[in-house]
Amino acid sequence: MPSLLDLRRRIRAVKSTQQITKAMKMISASKLRRAQDRVVGARPFARHMQRVLNSVASRVDSSTHPLLAEREPSPEAKILLVVITADKGLCGGFNTNVIKAAGTFIGAANTGPVCLGLVGRKGRDFFKKRGFEVRIEEVGIFQKVKYADAQRIAQAAIEEFTSGRASKVFLVYNEFKSVMQQRVTTEPLLPIPKQAEEVRRVGLAPDPVRRAGPAGPADADVDYLYEPGPLEIFADLLPKHIEIQVYRALLESAAAEHAARMTAMDAAAKNSGEIIDSLTLYMNKVRQAAITREIIEVVSGASAAK
Numbered sequence: 001m002p003s004l005l006d007l008r009r010r011i012r013a014v015k016s017t018q019q020i021t022k023a024m025k026m027i028s029a030s031k032l033r034r035a036q037d038r039v040v041g042a043r044p045f046a047r048h049m050q051r052v053l054n055s056v057a058s059r060v061d062s063s064t065h066p067l068l069a070e071r072e073p074s075p076e077a078k079i080l081l082v083v084i085t086a087d088k089g090l091c092g093g094f095n096t097n098v099i100k101a102a103g104t105f106i107g108a109a110n111t112g113p114v115c116l117g118l119v120g121r122k123g124r125d126f127f128k129k130r131g132f133e134v135r136i137e138e139v140g141i142f143q144k145v146k147y148a149d150a151q152r153i154a155q156a157a158i159e160e161f162t163s164g165r166a167s168k169v170f171l172v173y174n175e176f177k178s179v180m181q182q183r184v185t186t187e188p189l190l191p192i193p194k195q196a197e198e199v200r201r202v203g204l205a206p207d208p209v210r211r212a213g214p215a216g217p218a219d220a221d222v223d224y225l226y227e228p229g230p231l232e233i234f235a236d237l238l239p240k241h242i243e244i245q246v247y248r249a250l251l252e253s254a255a256a257e258h259a260a261r262m263t264a265m266d267a268a269a270k271n272s273g274e275i276i277d278s279l280t281l282y283m284n285k286v287r288q289a290a291i292t293r294e295i296i297e298v299v300s301g302a303s304a305a306k
Contacts, residue, residue: 002284002286003286004290005288006209007279007282007283007286008283011235011276011279011283012278013278014272014275014276014279015272015276017268017272018269018272018273018276021265021266021268021269021272022060022088022269024265025119025261025265025266025269026180028256028258028259028261028262029262029276031258032179032255032258032259032262033147033176035116035176035254035255035258036176036255038145038251038255039176039251039252039255040249041120042244042247042248042249042251043201046057046244047246048248049227049241049244050178050245051193052194052240053237053238053241054192057191057192057194058194060135060230063088064096064230064231064234065231065234065235065238066162066209067158067161067162067190067191067192067234067238067242068191068192068234068238068241070191070289071114071164071167071168071263072112072167073111073113074112074113075113075166076165077114077164077165077166077167078112078113078114078133078165078167078168079111079112079113079116079166079167079168079169079173080114080115080116080117080135080136080156080157080160080168080169080170080292081102081105081106081114081115081117081169081170082117082118082119082136082153082169082170082171082172082189082246083099083102083118083119083120083127084098084115084117084119084120084123084171084172084173084174084250084253085098085099085118085119085120085121085122085123085124085126085145085171085224085253086120086121086122086142086250086253086257087120087121087140087141087142088122088124089104090119090265091148091257091261091264092258092261092262092263092264093260093269094122094174094182094256094257094261094262095122095123096173096263097174097182097184098123098174098184099122099123099126099127099175099221100143100174101172101184102116102127102185105172106132106264108212109178112167113133115132115133115134115166115247116133116136116152117135117136117137117156117157117160118134118135118136118137118138118141119133119136119138119139119141119153119249119250119279120138120142120253121139121140124137124139125166135156135160135165135166136156136157136160136180138152138153141250141259142250142253142254143207145166145247145250145251147184147243147247149250150243150244150246150247150250151243151247153247153250153271154239154242154243154246154247155239155243157189157190157246158190158239158242159167159244161191162174166190168188168190168191169187169188169189169190170185170186170187170189171185171187171188171245171246172184172186173185173249173250173252173253173256174183174252174253174256174260175252175278176252176253176255176256176301179260179263180257180258180259181264181265182256182260185252189211189242189245189246190242192238192241192242227231259286
């Protein structure tokens with residue numbers, strides 16, 4: 001049976017842990033608000049730009065721009081999977097879920113050879129220890145996500161794709177749904193998906209007002225006029241589109257990380273409170289047993305003296 005001194009020490013240690021978890025919850029809550037505002041502000045533009053360019057990609061020849069070219073995976077041109085995790089832990093299953101989804105993607109039978117782009121220290125440490133081929137590596141960017149970080153990652157992915165070292169590029173990250181829910185998402189980045197592929201991937205319903213045509217089930221009757229020309233427009237627009245999609249994924253991951261950490265620290269603080277109550281009750285029982293034993297000894301001594 002532990003002594004009262006040992007129990008008091010354990011209670012103090014758990015109380016210190018509870019104070020830390022409460023502080024971390026408050027910090028994550030304050031950061032989540034700002035991160036959530038940035039995600040909500042970036043989503044409409046990124047989503048609409050994605051929809052328009054997916055629609056445009058379904059109407060032009062794949063040879064119009066290198067970022068539209070479709071190639072089959074091979075030992076020389078592997079699939080590049082960009083895995084976005086956090087730099088820190090203590091956020092529940094946030095990192096584990098992304099790493100598990102990346103492992104499922106790598107182990108899929110129809111995927112082909114895969115190389116990795118690792119964003120975040122947790123994913124970098126996990127995959128590098130296991131000997132995976134790493135083409136892109138970025139850590140320490142989630143203190144404050146900047147557009148320049150997304151540009152750097154996107155340009156590295158574009159370089160891998162246009163040079164022929166990567167046949168396709170995919171993103172896997174945690175999408176922010178709510179404070180209590182984060183959804184692991186795997187989505188294609190390069191080549192830019194066509195409209196029909198995008199509709200099938202996200203399960204969008206075709207617009208009932210617009211009739212379907214040979215180019216795709218949605219927006220098929222819409223045509224585009226290019227000024228000055230497709231090559232000039234695509235040269236500026238398509239790389240910018242890739243940067244924006246990577247930037248949105250980074251913002252989604254940052255907001256989801258703060259939400260996951262806030263939830264995990266709230267649960268840890270509640271568990272600490274339960275442990276403190278249990279230890280306090282046990283300590284009171286031990287102290288009461290000690291007092292009772294001392295009283296019995298005094299009474300027994302007094303009876304023996306008589």
